[in-house]
């Protein structure tokens with residue numbers, strides 16, 4: 177549905193996108209994660225025909241961003257990082273304005289807007305002006321605006337940033353409901369959001385894809401299947417600590433050991449050696465817990481120096 181082909185874009189000396197290639201299938205929800213400045217917003221703005229690339233192309237439903245900007249724009253609902261809303265409009269009037277602009281049939285506009293206002297929980301503020309809204313309320317209007325023409329493709333750049341937990345939850349559940357029906361790109365810094373919503377996640381860094389896969393693939397690939405945390409009493413000097421690490425590293429199921437503030441974080445391929453690893457500490461243990469790796473672990477591990 178969206179084919180990104182050898183896309184490059186520089187701003188002066190900064191290479192925001194460096195020969196980026198990415199295919200997004202129809203009906204897929206693709207997450208893009210990556211550090212600040214990785215190029216996420218730049219890629220999105222090019223797909224939405226707001227920014228021109230230096231080279232490369234994006235095909236949206238087979239149409240090139242170099243030729244079919246108007247058609248492509250009408251297929252996409254875009255929530256920018258900071259929605260630029262007409263400040264003096266009332267929320268309802270803003271949505272009407274965009275509905276007309278995008279060619280929503282006149283007879284359907286009112287009911288569509290009612291539906292959207294309800295969805296983003298803004299019915300009670302429909303008659304208030306945008307310039308009286310807090311950040312989160314603006315974000316809600318921005319989401320309604322992105323959806324007003326019922327587009328096939330939705331592109332959300334950090335949709336839940338700055339929202340209170342209940343509203344963020346509603347938005348996530350709403351995105352989940354759209355899954356399958358729409359093709360969706362979701363940029364986010366919230367790893368649990370990416371993990372729970374996305375079919376696939378692309379990790380972007382310095383304008384290139386570092387890795388891509390289902391959240392499960394990424395989690396099992398980058399770290400072990402299981403993480404064992406062992407908190408200990410102060411075991412003594414560096415020599416003792418070093419010996420303990422060496423002993424743990426000796427187990428074949430151990431992939432990685434880290435010691436921070438008397439807590440050992442041990443990545444394991446399986447749980448077979450857990451009992452024996454615990455025995456290494458000869459009872460000097462304050463707490464033990466295991467957890468499955470999260471996408472946050474994947475992210476932190478990918479960008480570890």
Ligand SMILES: Nc1ncnc2c1ncn2[C@@H]1O[C@H](COP(=O)(O)OP(=O)(O)OP(=O)(O)O)[C@@H](O)[C@H]1O
Pocket residue numbers: 187190191192210211212213214215216217218219257
């Ligand atoms: N209009 C611009 N002029 C100059 N530099 C820009 C412009 N837009 C983006 N950049 C630079 O391009 C790089 C990529 O920026 P981009 O906004 O795509 O990153 P991002 O991955 O969306 O980051 P964030 O997570 O902070 O939103 C950054 O170094 C940024 O400073």
Ligand SMILES: [Mg+2]
Pocket residue numbers: 216217218257333
């Ligand atoms: Mg961005």
